[in-house]
């Protein structure tokens with residue numbers, strides 16, 4: 001990233017991913033001002049399983065939904081920032097605008113967070129939640145692939161692009177409430193032919209986690225295909241407040 005950063009600063013003015021202001025103080029595309037306002041997960045108390053920031057956590061730093069859940073296909077999940085009005089802007093910019101540049105910076109932050117939280121875990125490869133083809137065509141690039149590329153480079157891991165594929169038409173998650181988001185994703189994914197997942201430790205990537213339904217469905221097919229341990233990382237994550245999912249909080 002160091003060389004890339006240098007090159008980028010020659011050709012592009014540094015713009016903050018959240019407010020878009022050009023700033024000389026930008027570090028990884030987040031200006032000093034936004035650094036104060038954005039809620040970084042590393043500064044918050046987060047559940048050690050789902051990675052969601054929580055106000056109150058039990059003894060083992062596990063949130064109530066994780067404590068009561070009987071089956072979870074991923075081992076642990078983490079995120080860089082809490083999803084709120086500030087971070088929403090940055091994510092929109094990465095998905096719709098010059099996504100490659102911002103996405104790469106996001107990936108660097110995600111890799112940093114992975115090292116911080118899952119330190120010492122060796123991943124056999126990194127792979128992403130697949131977009132619906134229509135969206136990739138509309139935007140001209142696959143936002144999650146940009147993240148995966150950047151994260152894999154930073155971690156010195158392999159990026160396997162064709163692992164999970166979409167096999168069922170799903171509704172836009174942002175148009176659904178909590179209950180329907182979970183149902184919407186069931187059976188949504190399958191695996192590409194000829195993928196060997198036996199005994200593999202995999203890092204699964206997506207941009208935002210709200211209900212966790214997408215990540216869980218992705219992790220589920222990886223597990224079913226023989227994956228040993230699935231870890232997940234997203235750029236942003238919401239706190240677990242099912243009611244707030246009724247608002248259009250996830251634009252994906």
Ligand SMILES: [Zn+2]
Pocket residue numbers: 016017018019020021030031032033034035
């Ligand atoms: Zn800013």
Ligand SMILES: [Zn+2]
Pocket residue numbers: 047048049050051052062063064065066067
């Ligand atoms: Zn949890």
